Amino acid sequence: MSKLSVHIETFGCQMNVSDSEQVATKLREHGFELADADASADVILLNTCSIREKAEQKVFRRVNEIKRGRAGRQPLVGVLGCVAQLEGESIFNSSPSVQLVAGTGAADRIPSLLDRVRGGESRVIDLGGREEGADFEISPAVRHSKHVAFVPIIEGCNKFCTYCIVPYSRGRERSRTAFEIVEDVEKLRADGFKEVQLIGQNVNSYRPRVEKGLEGFSGATPFSRLLRAVASTGMTRVKFTTSFPRDFHADIVKAIEEYENLCNWVHLPVQSGNNRILRAMRRGHKVEEYLERVAAVKNSRREISLTSDIIVGFPGETDEEFEDTLRLAEKCEFHGLYIFKYSERRGTPAARLKDDVTKDEKTRRFLSLENLQMAIQSKVYKDYVGRMVEVLAEGFSARSDSDLKGHTTCNKVVNFAASPEFIGKVVRVRVTEAKAHSLFGQLL
Numbered sequence: 022m023s024k025l026s027v028h029i030e031t032f033g034c035q036m037n038v039s040d041s042e043q044v045a046t047k048l049r050e051h052g053f054e055l056a057d058a059d060a061s062a063d064v065i066l067l068n069t070c071s072i073r074e075k076a077e078q079k080v081f082r083r084v085n086e087i088k089r090g091r092a093g094r095q096p097l098v099g100v101l102g103c104v105a106q107l108e109g110e111s112i113f114n115s116s117p118s119v120q121l122v123a124g125t126g127a128a129d130r131i132p133s134l135l136d137r138v139r140g141g142e143s144r145v146i147d148l149g150g151r152e153e154g155a156d157f158e159i160s161p162a163v164r165h166s167k168h169v170a171f172v173p174i175i176e177g178c179n180k181f182c183t184y185c186i187v188p189y190s191r192g193r194e195r196s197r198t199a200f201e202i203v204e205d206v207e208k209l210r211a212d213g214f215k216e217v218q219l220i221g222q223n224v225n226s227y228r229p230r231v232e233k234g235l236e237g238f239s240g241a242t243p244f245s246r247l248l249r250a251v252a253s254t255g256m257t258r259v260k261f262t263t264s265f266p267r268d269f270h271a272d273i274v275k276a277i278e279e280y281e282n283l284c285n286w287v288h289l290p291v292q293s294g295n296n297r298i299l300r301a302m303r304r305g306h307k308v309e310e311y312l313e314r315v316a317a318v319k320n321s322r323r324e325i326s327l328t329s330d331i332i333v334g335f336p337g338e339t340d341e342e343f344e345d346t347l348r349l350a351e352k353c354e355f356h357g358l359y360i361f362k363y364s365e366r367r368g369t370p371a372a373r374l375k376d377d378v379t380k381d382e383k384t385r386r387f388l389s390l391e392n393l394q395m396a397i398q399s400k401v402y403k404d405y406v407g408r409m410v411e412v413l414a415e416g417f418s419a420r421s422d423s424d425l426k427g428h429t430t431c432n433k434v435v436n437f438a439a440s441p442e443f444i445g446k447v448v449r450v451r452v453t454e455a456k457a458h459s460l461f462g463q464l465l
């Protein structure tokens with residue numbers, strides 16, 4: 022058979038980006054060609070996200086768009102990832118042009134599934150788990166960046182927060198061995214990558230079945246031992262996301278203090294600033310305990326930047342309860358905050374609650390929290406003006422080809438004028454201007 026070209030579109034979180042990279046690696050190994058654009062590709066794979074309703078709707082809109090956009094021969098369309106895992110067979114009925122549905126554990130098998138479709142089978146479906154011992158190998162050629170790499174350390178989630186679909190779309194927690202992770206990081210370092218981001222829905226609960234690779238590293242939890250093991254590879258920068266308050270041990274902060282290459286950024290979603298709502302969300306901690314974690318981060322002798330996620334308009338959330346969230350945001354002075362309107366997810370415990378917060382009220386709360394955060398952030402960002410920051414130059418800035426763009430160790434976006442020869446290097450930049458979500462500076 023001739024070589025087929027495949028275009029992959031990725032929605033959602035870093036885990037999906039990483040899964041797409043695995044799919045791309047396998048496809049190349051099996052003789053498929055990867056296409057940057059959808060226009061002429063023989064196969065279009067949508068790697069989907071189901072975290073909120075809007076994300077899910079995007080998939081079906083996109084499938085229709087693809088179908089309408091082609092005058093001639095239709096491409097083979099496959100739906101992968103979280104929506105595929107949750108909706109399964111029903112996708113074939115709602116979008117009859119889809120020929121392949123493959124869930125979150127099928128990355129390895131995509132080439133053979135595509136071969137089955139090409140062989141004439143219609144409606145090929147695979148919702149099975151990742152094979153025992155399946156490798157996570159990713160070719161450097163298909164990584165989303167030549168300088169920053171995502172390294173999954175744990176998949177799935179056991180927390181079952183009542184609003185969240187992740188435990189259903191990605192199943193129970195499974196940790197990779199530290200040996201494999203460290204090996205990945207060493208390879209990435211040899212390939213010239215400057216930053217790794219250890220990723221997982223809840224990285225703090227990292228718990229491999231065997232100790233292989235953690236021997237000789239101290240730490241209060243397997244995760245903080247893993248951080249020390251990964252930092253010891255000498256990789257220029259190590260970041261990790263996402264943390265979970267109940268599992269966020271103070272020893273993580275200690276590890277960051279011990280190793281300069283562990284970056285000074287912690288993403289610690291809080292979701293609400295009210296104890297009744299936190300209980301209804303089944304987060305397993307109170308506001309007071311969250312603030313203790315925040316204090317551990319903020320009292321560090323390294324200046325660690327803290328970011329968070331908050332959901333507004335959870336079913337039953339009153340005005341007063343929302344105001345507690347405003348007060349918490351004020352106290353925490355997050356360096357960045359992702360705000361979401363509660364979105365009902367079928368099959369989650371919260372979907373059984375009566376959602377009595379109107380759409381308009383959700384919007385009002387969203388804007389009110391956003392306003393507050395913008396004021397806090399403006400202060401935080403202005404504080405950087407005049408300071409020197411280290412930036413990994415990752416590529417050209419979105420606005421101008423004479424500017425480069427990168428991230429600080431505290432994960433802030435910085436744009437600065439410099440020639441392309443600096444791309445891939447860590448440079449020193451003097452901050453001259455603060456924007457709402459980025460800094461501007463001069464190369465030193």
Ligand code: 5AD
Pocket residue numbers: 072073184185186290292330331332361362363364365366
């Ligand atoms: N509705 C709104 N936001 C949600 N998130 C997760 N589930 C939902 C939902 N049902 C948000 C949480 C989480 C982030 C990744 O997405 O804030 O931390």
Ligand code: SF4
Pocket residue numbers: 178179180181182185186187188222223265
């Ligand atoms: Fe969802 Fe809670 Fe798990 Fe995060 S910790 S993925 S919010 S269930």
